Amino acid sequence: MDTVIDARGLTHAYPDGTTAISDVDLTIERGERVAVVGANGSGKSTLQLALGGLVAPTAGEVTYFGETTDAEAVRERLGVLLQDPNDYLFNTTVREDIEYGPAQLGLPRERAERRVASLADELGLTDLLDRPPFRLSGGEKQRAAVASVLAFDPDVLLLDEPFGAVDAHYRARIRDLVRDHDGTVVVFTPSLDAVPEIAERVLVVDRDGSIAADASARAVLTDGDLLADVGLRPPTTVRVFAGLLDDSDVPLTVPEARERLRDAL
Amino acid sequence: MSGVLGRSVETITGALRALFAAEQLATADGFLQRRDPRVSLCAITALALGVVLTRTLGVALCFAALTAGLARLSAVPLRRLLARSAVVPLVSALVVLPQAILLPGDALVRLFGVTVTEAGVAYVLLFTVRVGVGVALLSLLVLTTPFSALVAALRELRVPVPLVWVVAVTYRYLFLFFDELQRLVLARNSRTTGETGLRDGWRDARRIAGTFVLRTLDRGERVGRGMRARGGSRPPSPYGRSRRVGVADYALLALAAVAVVVSGVIRWTP
Numbered sequence: 001m002d003t004v005i006d007a008r009g010l011t012h013a014y015p016d017g018t019t020a021i022s023d024v025d026l027t028i029e030r031g032e033r034v035a036v037v038g039a040n041g042s043g044k045s046t047l048q049l050a051l052g053g054l055v056a057p058t059a060g061e062v063t064y065f066g067e068t069t070d071a072e073a074v075r076e077r078l079g080v081l082l083q084d085p086n087d088y089l090f091n092t093t094v095r096e097d098i099e100y101g102p103a104q105l106g107l108p109r110e111r112a113e114r115r116v117a118s119l120a121d122e123l124g125l126t127d128l129l130d131r132p133p134f135r136l137s138g139g140e141k142q143r144a145a146v147a148s149v150l151a152f153d154p155d156v157l158l159l160d161e162p163f164g165a166v167d168a169h170y171r172a173r174i175r176d177l178v179r180d181h182d183g184t185v186v187v188f189t190p191s192l193d194a195v196p197e198i199a200e201r202v203l204v205v206d207r208d209g210s211i212a213a214d215a216s217a218r219a220v221l222t223d224g225d226l227l228a229d230v231g232l233r234p235p236t237t238v239r240v241f242a243g244l245l246d247d248s249d250v251p252l253t254v255p256e257a258r259e260r261l262r263d264a265l
Numbered sequence: 266m267s268g269v270l271g272r273s274v275e276t277i278t279g280a281l282r283a284l285f286a287a288e289q290l291a292t293a294d295g296f297l298q299r300r301d302p303r304v305s306l307c308a309i310t311a312l313a314l315g316v317v318l319t320r321t322l323g324v325a326l327c328f329a330a331l332t333a334g335l336a337r338l339s340a341v342p343l344r345r346l347l348a349r350s351a352v353v354p355l356v357s358a359l360v361v362l363p364q365a366i367l368l369p370g371d372a373l374v375r376l377f378g379v380t381v382t383e384a385g386v387a388y389v390l391l392f393t394v395r396v397g398v399g400v401a402l403l404s405l406l407v408l409t410t411p412f413s414a415l416v417a418a419l420r421e422l423r424v425p426v427p428l429v430w431v432v433a434v435t436y437r438y439l440f441l442f443f444d445e446l447q448r449l450v451l452a453r454n455s456r457t458t459g460e461t462g463l464r465d466g467w468r469d470a471r472r473i474a475g476t477f478v479l480r481t482l483d484r485g486e487r488v489g490r491g492m493r494a495r496g497g498s499r500p501p502s503p504y505g506r507s508r509r510v511g512v513a514d515y516a517l518l519a520l521a522a523v524a525v526v527v528s529g530v531i532r533w534t535p
């Protein structure tokens with residue numbers, strides 16, 4: 001398998017002395033679906049920025065695609081979506097924002113226009129394209145930000161809370177877009193309910209910014225003690241069935257749970 | 266920060282933010298909207314230069330009429346244009362107001378022992394109209410042309426990359442600056458109740474100013490990351506919106522050229 005991201009001893013301390021991530025080693029292979037989970041303030045966003053080459057690590061380094069440690073050299077292949085859409089949308093209209101990445105990263109115009117149209121349609125932004133982003137609602141901004149990162153079709157998606165403030169309908173749309181992405185996906189989130197639907201592998205960030213676990217989604221999501229230690233709770237379905245079934249049998253998603261209940265009733 | 270001070274800060278930030286906010290008018294159908302962005306950019310910049318050059322109130326007023334005409338043709342409501350561009354000239358009028366007394370000349374009125382001179386009033390008036398029309402012209406440009414099309418036009422006109430960079434980044438940061446200010450004022454107003462006196466207001470304002478500077482710097486850093494994440498460290502290269510340059514485009518350029526030449530001639534002929 002090809003390694004897309006390889007981090008060694010990655011550490012970042014903010015200027016005020018807060019060490020947000022410490023000594024992180026991790027390797028992500030092409031095509032993997034990974035969720036990075038952790039409590040608020042554990043360092044997920046800092047890890048995402050460091051992996052995306054947007055903050056300089058105070059120690060350690062990241063190698064991209066086995067070829068370079070300079071993120072700018074591979075910018076068009078890295079889709080880094082920041083947590084706060086207010087930081088991500090800075091153009092004067094939504095259309096300009098979605099086109100910004102493709103234009104800067106050299107995508108041919110016709111291709112970019114087709115992509116903008118299809119993403120706008122998918123994410124319900126068609127009527128908002130000529131509006132200034134700051135006049136959108138929270139969920140609309142989030143959808144516009146997701147469209148902006150998908151627009152230039154990067155190989156690797158590093159998405160920090162892509163579902164923030166989005167309603168159930170569009171949450172499902174975003175989930176499908178992420179699932180259908182043919183490349184590598186890493187999602188950073190503090191809420192575990194959506195994890196089983198998008199990731200096979202889960203990295204757990206401890207409160208001190210170190211990696212507490214790196215295992216399959218099932219192993220992590222059913223490990224109540226581990227999750228409690230880092231300030232998290234298993235997803236709702238797991239909590240409902242915990243103790244009733246073996247860990248290896250516990251349903252992780254709602255459809256799985258429904259199946260289980262139908263069998264039992 | 267409630268009370269008089271809070272309200273005025275809110276009004277000013279609202280107006281300034283509106284000045285930098287893109288509106289849907291850019292896609293409405295109208296004269297300027299149908300021009301090639303390079304043509305609009307050159308013509309309007311030339312007109313703005315022309316009005317700033319002049320030293321004659323009459324000429325400045327002619328430019329004002331021209332601006333109003335262009336707005337009319339481009340389906341930009343005059344009230345909208347005025348609202349967007351009124352703050353800057355009003356503020357600059359305040360700055361040059363002392364000239365009404367300081368400039369020597371025939372007395373116009375005497376108020377509380379100070380003499381307001383005719384030359385002084387004329388100066389303040391001319392200054393305000395010039396700044397006002399200049400800002401109105403630039404607003405008109407931004408209102409009728411998407412900002413990314415303007416940046417693309419700058420690149421196509423072979424303006425040096427560093428300069429385009431400065432324009433693109435400054436515009437976006439000014440925009441964020443007022444967005445941040447507006448948010449801060451809103452957050453404050455939602456947490457203070459009742460009317461506070463002017464003195465409390467001032468103390469509050471000083472504290473807010475400190476927070477504001479920190480927040481703006483921080484926001485600037487985070488938005489900088491948002492730009493870099495999408496290739497912002499490469500030279501600005503938005504998709505162009507050039508059109509076929511036709512008769513109307515040449516007419517606009519000619520109009521601008523004539524206006525600038527006339528303004529220059531009137532200024533420099535003794």
Ligand SMILES: Nc1ncnc2c1ncn2[C@@H]1O[C@H](COP(=O)(O)OP(=O)(O)OP(=O)(O)O)[C@@H](O)[C@H]1O
Pocket residue numbers: 014015016018019020038039040041042043044045046047083190
């Ligand atoms: N600009 C900054 N300066 C100083 N400390 C910071 C800064 N940004 C974040 N931190 C601190 O670094 C730590 C990690 O923050 P980070 O944003 O990475 O957490 P997170 O896991 O993404 O949290 P959340 O789930 O709330 O998004 C926190 O203790 C936070 O207070």
Ligand SMILES: [Mg+2]
Pocket residue numbers: 044045046083160
């Ligand atoms: Mg975060």
